[in-house]
Amino acid sequence: MVRSAHFAAVILGATLLAPTASFADTNITIAGSTALQPLAQAAADEYQQAHPDVKISVTGGGSGQGIAQAASKGVDIGDSDILAPTHPELVDNKVAVVGFSVIVNPASGVTGLTKDQIQSIFSGKVTNWKDVGGKDEPITVINRPAGSGTRAVFLKTLMGKATLAQDSLVEDATGTVVQKVIQTAGAVSYASFSGTHNKTGLTEVAIDGAQPNDADVIAGKYPFWSYEHMFTNGPATGEVAKFIDFTKSNGALFKKLNFILISSMKVSETNR
Amino acid sequence: MTSLASAPRSTAHRDERIARSILFVCATVFVVGITLILIYLAIAGTRLFFQFHVSPLTFLFSNNWDGADGQFGAAPFIVGSLVATAFAILVGGPLGVAIGVFFAELAPKRVAAIFKPAIEVLVGIPSVVYGWLGLTLLVPAIGQVFHLVDGDGLLAAGIVLSIMIVPTVISLSEDALRSVPDAMREGSLALGATRWETISRVLIPSASSGIAVAVILGIARAIGETLAIQLVIGNAPVIPGSLLKPASALTSEIVMDMQNAQDGTAFQASLFSMALLLLLISMGLILLIRFALRKRT
Amino acid sequence: MASVVAAAPVEQRGNLRGDRARSRRIVDKIATGALWSAAAFVVLLLAFFIVYLFVRGASVISWHFLTGFPSSSDAGGGIGPEIFNSFYILILTLIFTVPVALCAGMYLQEYAGPGRFRNFVQFSAESLATIPSIVMGLFGLLIFVQAFHWHYTALGGALTLTLLNLPAMMRVTQEALAAVPTTYREASVGLGATRWQSLVRVILPSAIGQLTTGVVLISGRIFGETAALIYTAGASVSFGKSAYDFNPFHTAETLAVHLYQTHREALVPDADAIGSGSALVLLVMVLIFNITARVVGRRLTIRFTGKA
Numbered sequence: 001m002v003r004s005a006h007f008a009a010v011i012l013g014a015t016l017l018a019p020t021a022s023f024a025d026t027n028i029t030i031a032g033s034t035a036l037q038p039l040a041q042a043a044a045d046e047y048q049q050a051h052p053d054v055k056i057s058v059t060g061g062g063s064g065q066g067i068a069q070a071a072s073k074g075v076d077i078g079d080s081d082i083l084a085p086t087h088p089e090l091v092d093n094k095v096a097v098v099g100f101s102v103i104v105n106p107a108s109g110v111t112g113l114t115k116d117q118i119q120s121i122f123s124g125k126v127t128n129w130k131d132v133g134g135k136d137e138p139i140t141v142i143n144r145p146a147g148s149g150t151r152a153v154f155l156k157t158l159m160g161k162a163t164l165a166q167d168s169l170v171e172d173a174t175g176t177v178v179q180k181v182i183q184t185a186g187a188v189s190y191a192s193f194s195g196t197h198n199k200t201g202l203t204e205v206a207i208d209g210a211q212p213n214d215a216d217v218i219a220g221k222y223p224f225w226s227y228e229h230m231f232t233n234g235p236a237t238g239e240v241a242k243f244i245d246f247t248k249s250n251g252a253l254f255k256k257l258n259f260i261l262i263s264s265m266k267v268s269e270t271n272r
Numbered sequence: 273m274t275s276l277a278s279a280p281r282s283t284a285h286r287d288e289r290i291a292r293s294i295l296f297v298c299a300t301v302f303v304v305g306i307t308l309i310l311i312y313l314a315i316a317g318t319r320l321f322f323q324f325h326v327s328p329l330t331f332l333f334s335n336n337w338d339g340a341d342g343q344f345g346a347a348p349f350i351v352g353s354l355v356a357t358a359f360a361i362l363v364g365g366p367l368g369v370a371i372g373v374f375f376a377e378l379a380p381k382r383v384a385a386i387f388k389p390a391i392e393v394l395v396g397i398p399s400v401v402y403g404w405l406g407l408t409l410l411v412p413a414i415g416q417v418f419h420l421v422d423g424d425g426l427l428a429a430g431i432v433l434s435i436m437i438v439p440t441v442i443s444l445s446e447d448a449l450r451s452v453p454d455a456m457r458e459g460s461l462a463l464g465a466t467r468w469e470t471i472s473r474v475l476i477p478s479a480s481s482g483i484a485v486a487v488i489l490g491i492a493r494a495i496g497e498t499l500a501i502q503l504v505i506g507n508a509p510v511i512p513g514s515l516l517k518p519a520s521a522l523t524s525e526i527v528m529d530m531q532n533a534q535d536g537t538a539f540q541a542s543l544f545s546m547a548l549l550l551l552l553i554s555m556g557l558i559l560l561i562r563f564a565l566r567k568r569t
Numbered sequence: 570m571a572s573v574v575a576a577a578p579v580e581q582r583g584n585l586r587g588d589r590a591r592s593r594r595i596v597d598k599i600a601t602g603a604l605w606s607a608a609a610f611v612v613l614l615l616a617f618f619i620v621y622l623f624v625r626g627a628s629v630i631s632w633h634f635l636t637g638f639p640s641s642s643d644a645g646g647g648i649g650p651e652i653f654n655s656f657y658i659l660i661l662t663l664i665f666t667v668p669v670a671l672c673a674g675m676y677l678q679e680y681a682g683p684g685r686f687r688n689f690v691q692f693s694a695e696s697l698a699t700i701p702s703i704v705m706g707l708f709g710l711l712i713f714v715q716a717f718h719w720h721y722t723a724l725g726g727a728l729t730l731t732l733l734n735l736p737a738m739m740r741v742t743q744e745a746l747a748a749v750p751t752t753y754r755e756a757s758v759g760l761g762a763t764r765w766q767s768l769v770r771v772i773l774p775s776a777i778g779q780l781t782t783g784v785v786l787i788s789g790r791i792f793g794e795t796a797a798l799i800y801t802a803g804a805s806v807s808f809g810k811s812a813y814d815f816n817p818f819h820t821a822e823t824l825a826v827h828l829y830q831t832h833r834e835a836l837v838p839d840a841d842a843i844g845s846g847s848a849l850v851l852l853v854m855v856l857i858f859n860i861t862a863r864v865v866g867r868r869l870t871i872r873f874t875g876k877a
Contacts, residue, residue: 031805034834057820059805060834061531068534074720140421145507146340147532147539166338169424169518170507172528173834179841184422195836284763291765292680298672299681302693302739305732309700309708316711370607378604389859390612396786396855397618398793400825404832404848405618408625438611466597489699496701498796499829523703523796530707530800535715547704554699558692 026239031059032066032079033149034173035098035192036228038257040079043247054239060173063149070231076240078231081149083272090231095248097260099193099225100153101204101212103178107185109135112206115223118158121188124165129186141168142180142189150174153226153272154190158207178202190224193258214260220267227262227272310551317548320344320541331545337509339529339539346546348511352426352521353495356505359430359515360437360494365487367434368441369476372486375442376449377471395439403503406432411504418516424506427515429524432500437490444489448482449475484564492557496550498523522546619852626849629842635850639827644839648847653813654723654821655854658802659791661727661817662734667784670735674742679768698736702796705733709801723821726802733797734787741783745776778870782862789858793851795825804830824851 030040037060044056061069063080070078071087081098084090102118104110108129113121120126121139130136143164144151155164171177174195181187182201193212196204204212207224216222230236236244247253254261320326326344334345371391375384406428414423452475460470476483506518507528526543533540637647673690681687709729713719749772757767773780803820804827814821822830828847831840 034836037834038836057805059803059820060830061804064532064534068536069720072535072718074718138421145528145532146338146509147529147534152340167508167510167512167518169422170509170520170528172507173836175834175836175840176832180422186421284766288763288765291768292676295672295676295680298669299676299686299690301669302673302690302697302735305735306693306696309697309705309732312708312711313704316707367607367611370604371611374604374608378601379608387608387612389863390615392786393856393859394611394615396789396793396859398790398795398825398851398855400793400795400829401622401848401851404828404844405621407832409621435614466593468597468600469593472600492699496699496704498701498703503829503832523701526703526707527796527799530710544707547707550701550704554701554704555696558695558699561695562692 026054028054028056028077028240028243029059029075030056030077030079030230031061031069031075032077032231033063033081033228034060035081035150035194036079036096036230038194039096039228039247039253039259040077040230042253042257043243043250046250046253047243047246051239054243056243062147062173063152064147067231070233073233076232077236077244078229080229080231081226082152083229084231087231089233091233091235093230093232093236093244093248094227094262095230095244096228096254097217097225097262097265098228099212099214099217099222099258099260100150100190101193101196102158102188102190102207102224103181103196103202103204105140105181105185105187106201106203107135107137108139108188108203109133109137110205111203112209114208115158115160118207119160119162122159122164122168123162124167137186140184140187141165142177142184142187143168143170144177144190145170145172149226150191154224156272157223157225197258214258217260218264218266220265225260225272227269228259313544313548313551316541316544317551318545320538320545324538324541326538326542331542335511339509339533339542342538344538344542344545346522346542346549348509349520349522349525349546350549351511352429352505352519353523355426355515355519356429356433356501356521357491357494359426360433361487361491363430364434364437364494365441365490368438368486368490369445369483371438371442372445372483373449373471373476375446377467377475391439391442394435399436399497399500402432402436403500406500406504414516420516422506422518423516424504424518425512425514425516426505426519428504429501429519429521430515432504433494433497436497436500437493440493441486441490444486445479445483448479448486451482452478481564485561488557488561488564492554495553495557496523498527502527522550622845622849622852626845626847629846630849634846639843640837644837646837646839646843648824648827648843648850650813651822651824651827651847652850654802655792655823655825657815657817658723658727658730658798658821658823659788661723662730662791663784663788665727665731666734666738666787669731670738671742671780673735674739674746675768677739678743678746679764679772694736694739697732700733702733702794705729706797706800708732709797713801719818721801721803721805721820722818723802724817726798726821726823727817729797729801730791730794733794734791737787737790738784741780741787745779745783746772748779749775774873777873778866778868781869782866785858785862785865789855789862792823792854792858793825794823795829798823798826799829802826824854 037058041058044058048054048056063082066078066080067084067087069075070090110129110133113132117132122141126132127139129139171180174191177189177191178195178199181189207222210216210222212222217225230244232240251261321328331344331346333347335347336343336345337348379387410428410431411423414428456474456478457470460474501521502524505520505524507520507524508518509520512519526546529543533543634647636649638650639648640646677687677690706729709725713725713728714721719725753771753775754767757771804822805820824847828844831843
């Protein structure tokens with residue numbers, strides 16, 4: 001019994017020592033925004049195929065986590081939909097533009113809304129679709145949780161001074177929000193293009209006449225968009241810098257996943 | 273057994289002392305553990321009050337919550353947790369005691385051999401699976417029954433919790449009933465009482481402190497449940513107007529917001545304060561149990 | 570007992586025949602029926618859950634699903650690494666939990682007299698036991714992820730789960746030891762054994778069946794734990810396409826956490842299917858753990874004590 005205890009201790013010790021016995025691989029850890037995650041993951045997959053000695057791990061967790069972990073050096077790259085003004089040590093590598101849609105369940109009967117209407121709906125002033133030009137169907141608002149990057153972009157670009165009503169359903173992430181809108185008659189919410197484009201069972205509404213597509217975002221007509229940031233603690237160097245450059249110029253992936261190249265934008269914002 | 277006599281007495285005594293010390297240390301792990309947890313959570317949980325100057329009264333009683341925007345009134349979550357737990361214990365409590373009675377007094381051996389393992393499986397089902405079942409089965413069902421667009425809310429959470437605490441209440445009330453001496457059963461029946469009269473007027477009162485413990489532990493389980501309710505409660509940080517409107521609870525709010533709250537912010541501190549509150553409630557329930565048990569002789 | 574007698578009017582005492590007695594018999598029958606229905610209801614509910622999980626999830630299960638890697642944006646992801654992580658964290662947790670709880674249980678049961686220390690430890694154990702798993706997870710976050718700067722690790726998750734399960738494991742130990750007849754201890758001491766020798770060579774082997782049952786049942790619960798792991802072991806599998814990861818210092822998303830995350834993020838088009846499949850696999854694992862616990866426990870008891 002003592003001998004097997006010794007044996008077990010050796011094995012356990014060996015595995016615990018493993019992190020110090022590093023191989024020649026470079027490890028890159030990325031965490032943060034779930035909106036950016038598909039692009040980061042797909043870029044990581046392609047990059048690892050081309051560079052077998054680099055290992056990249058991509059997690060979600062939300063923009064807040066991305067910023068926090070980049071700041072605490074828990075990850076190499078923190079993905080975020082929002083800026084990090086409280087962390088001046090973080091360097092902002094903008095990698096993409098991502099558009100967001102206000103999505104509605106088809107039972108609502110609307111295909112376009114004005115900014116004012118959106119504010120009335122989300123502040124709880126309007127409770128039935130017929131008051132905004134739709135069918136006679138009660139509005140079910142679905143929000144993202146406080147601290148969500150997507151919610152922050154929504155508040156900044158569309159809500160302005162209007163206050164969000166707090167008693168709506170709250171769903172955690174892009175995927176759940178999209179599912180809920182498809183399943184719930186009269187539901188309305190907001191999510192990134194990569195979650196909302198080409199989904200049957202929901203409508204992406206036009207905002208003040210501008211369409212939720214790449215062209216209108218690029219032209220600056222459609223207001224609901226943000227930069228995607230890859231924050232690094234200090235300027236990006238070495239393999240991390242190479243990966244970021246690889247990601248932000250990967251036109252083919254952008255098209256596939258519904259992101260927009262920063263280089264194609266006709267407008268720019270300093271506040272996103 | 274043969275080697276017992278052959279071991280020299282001095283090594284046996286030395287082994288005895290070493291063993292006793294090791295075992296003693298292991299027992300202290302529990303005390304050290306709970307102490308560390310209390311300390312760390314007390315520090316992290318009071319940061320909101322000391323570092324960020326939010327008043328504990330605001331935290332406990334204000335209705336106003338917007339974590340990312342500096343509003344830290346946790347009353348909606350406290351109310352949500354209490355209401356969901358109350359529902360769970362009002363439905364699951366009697367159901368659990370009833371089945372506990374069933375196993376202790378009524379079930380023939382062969383039936384018990386099937387039913388008991390079934391209850392054990394219910395205990396083993398992970399809470400995330402219960403949550404998933406609630407999400408895919410219960411919430412749409414509530415929507416249909418009540419003609420709602422969306423069935424998330426305290427009713428859904430309460431029902432899921434009831435099912436989850438039933439096995440706990442069953443096993444503890446069964447134990448409590450089994451420990452009532454047979455003499456009482458036989459005496460009661462000999463006096464001409466029916467079996468139900470025996471159960472309701474003799475056995476349950478005798479086992480009352482054990483059953484009280486069963487119920488209190490059921491409450492503890494319900495208040496601490498996280499995943500199962502986060503998926504069905506709607507997560508609206510408000511006190512809802514009805515059991516059918518979206519609401520939130522302490523546990524579900526923590527698990528949902530932790531990913532969005534940045535380290536070092538008041539938002540994250542508020543979540544730790546909610547955790548501290550949960551910790552204090554659980555310890556309070558333990559003290560309540562000890563009190564209930566002491567009342568009995 | 571006096572209450573039963575006093576509550577019944579004189580004519581009824583000791584008399585189960587007659588009109589008034591008939592209503593008491595009817596009440597008895599109704600109550601019996603109600604109790605049977607309650608039990609049957611819960612058992613049928615369980616059966617319904619099992620059937621539902623199988624119906625929804627069975628079509629998703631395939632060799633590829635069970636061994637493949639998860640995808641974050643395409644359909645067809647698998648749960649291979651998550652299943653591996655669930656077992657890996659389980660084993661790590663047991664390595665820490667079983668020895669400590671076993672020793673603590675032995676101390677309380679065989680060595681400690683009734684008194685303040687024993688009371689203290691019992692109270693600590695009960696308190697630990699009622700702590701909600703999310704609170705324990707936050708404690709793990711504070712210590713292992715933040716204070717130790719480990720970031721999300723399998724080891725951090727396992728240590729958190731250890732704290733969570735120590736009380737249950739100790740209770741299992743205490744009950745198993747208490748079930749061993751005192752005559753064994755007396756006989757052993759009578760032969761000149763020290764307490765430790767009695768424990769190791771006589772009492773523990775007798776208790777091993779019940780101990781094993783308890784350990785396997787608790788393992789089932791550890792396998793399904795989520796709230797304590799999300800913020801300690803993390804919600805991703807590290808390094809994408811590389812082989813199954815034995816490094817305890819890497820992020821380790823378990824199957825239960827994966828079910829939750831898949832629902833949450835739902836970035837893949839077949840999130841619903843993956844959720845159903847994961848839920849089914851979790852259920853099947855619980856059933857396997859439960860059955861194994863009983864079967865192995867019974868076998869060991871027969872082998873070591875000669876009684877069934």
